[in-house]
Amino acid sequence: MFQSHLPDTTRSYSLRFPVMNAVPQTIKSYNEVTALEFGLLKVPYELLNRKFRTTLKRLGKSNFVISGLCSDILKSLPPVNHKIPLETIAEKLRLLIVKLHEFNIVFSDAVNGEIECAKALQNRTEYLHKAIDGSEQDLDFYGRQRVYRLIIDHLLRLGYFETAQKLAEQVGTESLTNHEVFEVARQVEESLRNKDLNLCLLWIADNRSKLHRLNSNFETEVHVQYAMELAKAGQRKEALEYCKKNLSGLAGNQWAGNVLALMTIIGAGHDFPGETYKKLVSDDRWNDLIEMFRIENAKIFSISEQSAFSICLQLGIAAHKTPHCKEDSTSRCIICRELFDFALGLPYSHISISRLICPYKGEVINDSNVPLMLPNGQIYGENAIHELSKGDEVYDPKSKEYFNLRDVKRVFIL
């Protein structure tokens, strides 16, 4: 996509759709990388996609102006052997040079931005490749960094940007966080909370083509709010003009719901009776817009509703949770002892066969580590008994007593 020769590159820009030469690959197996790391690639991919489309639009505009100027110059040229009107042509040529210069700036700027996005995508792809097929050292590095990356992603979603940034710097994963997406989202949400639509409209302009493809009506809702604020401030004429400018492109079936309610309010005033109108005028509408924005932003970057960190944590807790769990600070079960509140509302794991865990070594008690009972009724795995015996005596760490090894009995579980 990125070539150093200008003519080739401009030609590829004139394509209506980007040509994808890469063969799509299906995931052969699901593992921790393929299941958890979607966001790591999806976000830079969407950023690159957005940059590509914005560039197309910007270059298209410049291209239109330049073509117009060129044909204008050609028309001004007299027939062969006639004197060229130098002054008129020179002025037009000067303008053409200015426009070409502007085109060049926009072009280099856009291409540099795209290259940066593509590099980020490439870095992350290589990082994940190493996580799947890398050396033992790579796998170890990936494993150690992953938990930090999951925590950083979770912090960013909650709006703890500085904490996330500090942790990313400390563990060296700055290039692997989707900081910019969440930072922009935070700014837009904050401006909506302050009842300011300008930043949100800029965000819409940046993401218009994607919103369009997602069949989103968020832009219409934001325009409705803008006009509504004008109407509320008594500027009904301005509100109508705003609607003319921004809502006239709506299709016939889109003139419904809040758009129609807005028209009534502009016409009849913002204290018009009726639940629909009151709801549209009320301040709660700003919270609705924030909620709508969150959903659209998540859809654009395919961000799941919950962070990977939260999903993993819930899965881990559910794996330990049993129907018999109850809050008990002395229990050896991690859910009963520490995580009972976290486990509320989570499902139980399905365990068809009970597992016995040796209380001393934490190992599973099975055929290769058979259960053995001390005279006081305490049961340990065979491995633990070996470790706890000295000569013909065995020590019980629970009761702090010593017993003769001959009195240790094999237990059978039916």
Ligand SMILES: [Zn+2]
């Ligand atoms: Zn429990």
